[in-house]
Amino acid sequence: MRFKIVSLIAVAGLVAACGTAPTSETATTSGQGAASGIVAGSAEDLKVNVGDRVFFAFDKYNLTAAARYTLQQQAAWLKTNTAVNVTIEGHCDERGTREYNLALGERRATAVSDYLTSQGIAANRISTISYGKERPEDAASNETAWAKNRRGVTVVK
Amino acid sequence: MTYRLLASFAFVWFIVAIGAAPARAELEIDITRGVAEPMPIAVTDFYGEGRGEKSFGANIAGVIAADLERSGLFRPLDKKAFIQDAESLNVLPRFGDWRIINSQALVQGRVEMTVDGRLRVEFRLWDVLAEQQMVGMAYFTIPGNWRRVAHIIADAIYKRITGEDGYFDTRIVYIAESGPKTKRVKRLAIMDQDGENHKYLTDGADMVLTPRFSPDQQEITYMSYYQGVPRVYIFDIESGRQEILGDFPGMTYAPRFSPDGKSVIFSMAKDGNSEIFTMELATRKVRQLTRHSAIDTSPSMSPDAERVVFNSDRSGSQQLYTMNANGTNVKRITFKKGRYATPVWSPRGDLIAFTRIYRGEFYIGVMRPDGSGERLLTKGFLVEAPTWSPNGRVLMFFRQEPSDQYGRGGKTRVFSIDLTGHNEREVFTPQDASDPAWSPLIP
Numbered sequence: 001m002r003f004k005i006v007s008l009i010a011v012a013g014l015v016a017a018c019g020t021a022p023t024s025e026t027a028t029t030s031g032q033g034a035a036s037g038i039v040a041g042s043a044e045d046l047k048v049n050v051g052d053r054v055f056f057a058f059d060k061y062n063l064t065a066a067a068r069y070t071l072q073q074q075a076a077w078l079k080t081n082t083a084v085n086v087t088i089e090g091h092c093d094e095r096g097t098r099e100y101n102l103a104l105g106e107r108r109a110t111a112v113s114d115y116l117t118s119q120g121i122a123a124n125r126i127s128t129i130s131y132g133k134e135r136p137e138d139a140a141s142n143e144t145a146w147a148k149n150r151r152g153v154t155v156v157k
Numbered sequence: 158m159t160y161r162l163l164a165s166f167a168f169v170w171f172i173v174a175i176g177a178a179p180a181r182a183e184l185e186i187d188i189t190r191g192v193a194e195p196m197p198i199a200v201t202d203f204y205g206e207g208r209g210e211k212s213f214g215a216n217i218a219g220v221i222a223a224d225l226e227r228s229g230l231f232r233p234l235d236k237k238a239f240i241q242d243a244e245s246l247n248v249l250p251r252f253g254d255w256r257i258i259n260s261q262a263l264v265q266g267r268v269e270m271t272v273d274g275r276l277r278v279e280f281r282l283w284d285v286l287a288e289q290q291m292v293g294m295a296y297f298t299i300p301g302n303w304r305r306v307a308h309i310i311a312d313a314i315y316k317r318i319t320g321e322d323g324y325f326d327t328r329i330v331y332i333a334e335s336g337p338k339t340k341r342v343k344r345l346a347i348m349d350q351d352g353e354n355h356k357y358l359t360d361g362a363d364m365v366l367t368p369r370f371s372p373d374q375q376e377i378t379y380m381s382y383y384q385g386v387p388r389v390y391i392f393d394i395e396s397g398r399q400e401i402l403g404d405f406p407g408m409t410y411a412p413r414f415s416p417d418g419k420s421v422i423f424s425m426a427k428d429g430n431s432e433i434f435t436m437e438l439a440t441r442k443v444r445q446l447t448r449h450s451a452i453d454t455s456p457s458m459s460p461d462a463e464r465v466v467f468n469s470d471r472s473g474s475q476q477l478y479t480m481n482a483n484g485t486n487v488k489r490i491t492f493k494k495g496r497y498a499t500p501v502w503s504p505r506g507d508l509i510a511f512t513r514i515y516r517g518e519f520y521i522g523v524m525r526p527d528g529s530g531e532r533l534l535t536k537g538f539l540v541e542a543p544t545w546s547p548n549g550r551v552l553m554f555f556r557q558e559p560s561d562q563y564g565r566g567g568k569t570r571v572f573s574i575d576l577t578g579h580n581e582r583e584v585f586t587p588q589d590a591s592d593p594a595w596s597p598l599i600p
Binding site for chain 1: 337338339340341343364366367380385387407408410411424426428429430431452454455468470474475498499512514517538539541542557559560561562563564565566567592
């Protein structure tokens with residue numbers, strides 16, 4: 001399973017960034033295999049079969065190799081599912097201040113959006129929104145949770 | 158929904174100074190230094206003839222004593238120690254009775270219900286050792302405003318003894334938080350500085366952040382995710398009306414009013430870049446102050462409106478900068494280790510309060526506008542968003558505790574702290590609370 005391997009690489013990258021080993025939960029939900037009953041082109045399809053999110057290092061917005069790989073898969077998926085438009089959410093961990101994190105989340109969302117357009121996805125199919133530190137995926141206050149929360153999520157509209 | 162908060166405040170009339178000319182100020186507190194020993198003060202129940210008047214008198218004295226105590230500068234004495242009774246005190250203080258319980262200052266007053274249903278409240282502040290009246294005032298108001306009169310009296314006492322304006326007749330707007338961290342519900346809320354008269358201004362359907370008062374405190378500027386589009390809004394307190402600030406192509410956030418209240422200074426983020434803008438409210442004229450590929454945000458204007466302090470990562474990490482109000486003459490003012498954020502200029506103009514992040518801890522501190530004289534006042538897992546009392550002597554901020562591995566905990570509350578770093582206290586709120594903003598003194 002190629003997706004699984006990529007997810008593990010993403011985890012390894014996070015370990016290097018934060019210095020503490022996150023649990024395997026940090027892996028994206030990709031790599032579960034094409035489960036039956038999932039409608040092609042749906043939000044679940046993107047989440048389960050492609051991977052709907054990429055992760056960032058602390059206070060960074062550049063895309064890691066793993067993130068670029070995930071976004072290449074997302075771009076291919078968007079080319080197949082031409083009717084789908086997406087919103088890119090930019091998120092941060094809780095270790096920054098509110099207003100700065102709104103700006104950082106916007107940078108992360110833009111980095112994802114720019115990469116998808118560079119892969120040939122029309123800019124008018126993509127919108128961005130920053131949630132700063134306001135919508136963590138994991139509510140815990142530890143390195144594992146923070147690594148999961150520093151993310152760009154591609155949401156099917 | 159309308160909130161007639163300010164309308165009712167218009168009915169306080171300051172009447173007259175009463176009694177003898179103020180004594181020379183033997184009794185004073187120098188609040189520029191940390192006060193080790195708060196001044197013992199006797200705040201007596203205000204005298205009233207009828208049952209209603211008596212009850213107002215006791216309540217007013219209670220609010221005054223609580224205000225003075227919370228400032229950390231005064232120690233209101235236990236009423237049980239009082240020797241002189243209210244009736245004879247109403248004629249004249251027997252100073253010996255107050256000296257013997259070590260009271261340095263004495264507050265007495267009187268409440269009368271007038272025939273037209275208004276409240277007449279008078280008070281006198283006495284210097285017990287000098288046996289002289291320091292200040293005396295009388296006020297008329299509608300009975301519903303008794304709390305406000307108490308705060309105004311506490312301000313008068315504070316001012317007479319410290320020589321500085323008080324800050325008790327003020328309000329706090331903040332974000333009330335509830336629900337799990339991953340789906341936090343955030344509502345605009347407003348309350349008196351002591352936590353009373355609490356009201357929610359929004360219903361929680363849309364996430365709201367970073368509210369700040371206008372100088373006349375009729376309006377609040379804040380950020381809302383209304384209809385999923387994060388933008389700066391202006392909330393009119395009296396009418397309850399909310400209006401978007403301008404029409405911008407990107408996320409607008411981090412708003413604050415200019416000192417004259419005629420403009421809002423804020424950030425707009427678009428295409429991965431945040432810049433600082435001002436918008437004049439009457440003309441909708443927009444001006445861009447920064448032009449830099451870095452994040453430029455959290456602007457706060459100096460009280461003379463000449464300078465702006467802001468947060469930028471143009472050096473590679475979050476630091477504080479100042480610039481002229483037209484965007485020229487940009488200077489970096491922080492050079493110590495760590496990251497700096499949320500600068501806010503003191504209403505006195507002499508200091509800038511900020512959040513510093515260093516080695517995994519957050520600090521609230523103050524420095525001079527050129528970056529010198531940094532003093533850290535408090536620290537924690539997460540402390541953020543200082544806001545100044547109108548006299549520039551006290552800060553409020555919020556403190557969030559860490560959550561456990563299951564995401565439980567994370568208690569978030571507003572605290573106040575003296576500029577000296579002493580007297581840190583939680584401000585009572587019904588739920589979790591963040592992003593406090595202190596109003597100016599109510600006009």
